[in-house]
Structures are given as structure tokens and as C-alpha cells.
């Protein structure tokens with residue numbers, strides 16, 4: 001089990017610089033927990049006691065707007081972490097986090113995680129770099145939500161998903177496991193019908209292709225320039 005855990009931790013970007021003996025220590029600090037699809041892992045407004053790293057599965061970070069409509073702030077998959085904000089600033093959880101498929105998470109308690117940050121500067125720096133990246137994405141999302149028409153909003157979410165999940169090849173991007181149209185709508189602040197309409201328009205214009213669950217953006221730079 002411990003060697004399993006080290007194999008997993010070695011592939012977690014914020015722990016990338018650590019040696020095996022350090023990973024061994026972290027392996028002992030954390031515990032694994034399983035969640036079913038739809039389970040709430042973190043509830044907005046509760047106090048935060050732990051950080052989570054995704055071993056398997058996927059989660060979405062959500063907030064409810066005034067009408068109870070869900071807005072998706074981000075989605076995370078294997079190797080990514082969440083729950084750091086309330087650990088760092090001592091305030092309540094900033095959003096809820098929900099498993100979108102069956103998931104397994106590695107959980108580290110607040111005190112242990114803060115101790116790790118003191119002890120291993122490389123973990124603290126990698127965490128800051130990731131937070132900077134998330135702030136950039138949040139800036140993109142704010143711009144998209146405040147300025148764009150429906151086509152721009154949907155295109156912006158596709159660009160964010162491409163950055164997050166895309167495989168780039170010769171100017172073309174493949175997003176292997178496109179989220180549900182309702183989830184894309186909740187990220188873009190629009191309706192599912194609008195997402196469907198826009199996707200079909202992009203397909204008609206030859207900008208994207210959809211094959212089952214896979215989406216291809218044919219000319220990523222061109223698509224980005226047109227919609228940013």
C-alpha cells in the first residue's frame with residue numbers, strides 16, 4: 001500500500017520535486033477516501049479542515065447563484081488538488097466540490113499540510129504557481145461572462161477546456177472527454193440549448209468537429225484569436 005501511494009504521489013505536480021523519503025512521509029500523513037458520483041466532498045460555507053488530492057475520478061467546483069442555479073468554476077481530475085483556500089486563509093470553504101463520477105481522494109489534514117508547506121519550499125512554490133494559473137483562468141472567465149455574446153462565452157469555455165484537458169497536435173486540439181453540454185452551460189453562464197446551438201454553428205463553420213465525446217478544435221490559434 002505504501003509503495004502504491006508513493007507511485008501516486010510522485011505523479012502529483014505539487015510534489016514533483018520531492019524525494020522518495022519525503023513522499024513516504026506524506027503517504028503516511030494522508031488517507032484515501034472513496035466517493036460516489038454526485039457525493040459532496042466539500043460544502044460551501046463550512047469550515048475547512050483538509051486538503052484533497054485526486055487519485056482517480058473527477059470533481060467539479062460549484063457555487064449556487066441567487067436562483068439556486070449552479071455555476072461551475074472549475075473541474076479537476078487525477079493529480080490535481082482542491083480545498084487549499086480555506087486552509088490558507090482560515091475562512092469558510094469558498095465553494096462546494098462535488099464528485100462528477102466515482103472518485104478516490106487522498107486527504108491531508110490542515111495542520112499536516114501547513115507543516116509540509118513550511119518544510120518543503122518546492123511544494124509551496126508549486127502551489128503558488130498553480131494558484132496563479134487558476135487566477136488567470138478566473139480572469140478569463142470573468143472577461144467571458146461580462147463581455148461576450150453567447151458564441152464568445154461558449155468558445156471561451158472550449159478554450160479553457162482545451163488548456164486544461166486538450167492534447168495539442170500540429171495546431172489542432174483534441175479534447176478527449178468533453179463535459180456534458182449542461183456542465184459547459186453552467187461554466188459559460190448560459191443555457192444548455194445555447195451551448196448546443198453554438199456547438200452546431202462552430203461545426204457548420206468548420207471550426208470544430210465532434211466525434212462522440214471527443215471534440216476537435218481544428219485551428220486552435222485561429223479559434224482563440226477569433227473569440228478572445
Ligand code: CMP
Pocket residue numbers: 042048061073074081082083084085086087092093094095096097134138
Ligand atoms: P476551499 O475554499 O477550501 O474549498 C473549495 C475549493 O474549491 C477551494 O478551496 C479551491 O480549492 C476550489 N476553488 C474555489 N474557487 C475556485 C476557482 N475559481 N477555480 C478553481 N478552484 C476553485
